[in-house]
Amino acid sequence: MTMGNPASAMPARGKRADSLRNQQAVITAAAEVFLTSGVDAPIRQIAARAGVGMGTIYRHFPTRADLITAVYNQQIEDLATAGPALLERTDTPFDALSQWIDLFVDFLITKHGLANALQSDSERFADLHAHFLDRLSPVTTQLIDAAIDAGDIQPGIQPYELMRGIGNLCIGRGSDPRYDPRRLIALLLLGLRRPASS
Numbered sequence: 001m002t003m004g005n006p007a008s009a010m011p012a013r014g015k016r017a018d019s020l021r022n023q024q025a026v027i028t029a030a031a032e033v034f035l036t037s038g039v040d041a042p043i044r045q046i047a048a049r050a051g052v053g054m055g056t057i058y059r060h061f062p063t064r065a066d067l068i069t070a071v072y073n074q075q076i077e078d079l080a081t082a083g084p085a086l087l088e089r090t091d092t093p094f095d096a097l098s099q100w101i102d103l104f105v106d107f108l109i110t111k112h113g114l115a116n117a118l119q120s121d122s123e124r125f126a127d128l129h130a131h132f133l134d135r136l137s138p139v140t141t142q143l144i145d146a147a148i149d150a151g152d153i154q155p156g157i158q159p160y161e162l163m164r165g166i167g168n169l170c171i172g173r174g175s176d177p178r179y180d181p182r183r184l185i186a187l188l189l190l191g192l193r194r195p196a197s198s
Contacts, residue, residue, distance in 0.1 A: 023060045025050040031071045035109070039068050065124065072128055075107050076135050083139035087146055094152035097143045098189055101166060104136075105182060108170040136163065153192040 029050035033041045043064070047054050061067035082103055086096035140159035147153045165188065169181045 019060075022050075022052050022056050026052060026057050026060060026067070027070050027074050030067055031075065034068075034071060039064075043067075069124065069128060073131070076132055079103060079107055080135045080139050083143050087143065092152055093143065093146035093150045094193070097147050097153075100139070100143055101185060101189065102182070104163070104166060105170060105185060108167055133160075147192075151194055154194050157192060 026046065030046045033046050033049055037045065043057055044054060046067075047057055050057075057067070061070060079100075083096070083100050086099050087093060090096040090099065137159050140163055144153070144157055144159055144162065148155050166181075166185055169184050169188070
């Protein structure tokens, strides 16, 4: 039995690394473009932002729905890892919860138009929503429990209720520039605070 030449594998690995870098660059660029221009933004705008050709985008993401799904999944993963990281580096669990909710709001605003974009593929959208809950509910639970244990907030708030409430407050942000959901979310967080002992 002859061993393959290790040197011959190097170009293939290099190509895979380049391909992964390009794929990540497209996802990052698409997220930025979707935030400012919506999910119906021209693909050429995303290609220009990513610094790649149109062919590169279509090679990784044959349809717009594929690209939107990839962006959505990447942002879910970023949110899922942000929660524990914030608990490690912030002064209090309430600070971690507040900062994570700010990231959560950014995510909800970014995904504006997702449902319409995936309307023709309801199964895909249902799978995404299930993945969203599976990944983020435990993180929300961890943040809430840490804030309760520290005496920062009152017990009794359910993770799904909090996520759903914030989502409902974000509805309408895209259609009304006078409405800032963050102001109401700040009031919501204030209402969760445990009253200071006299």
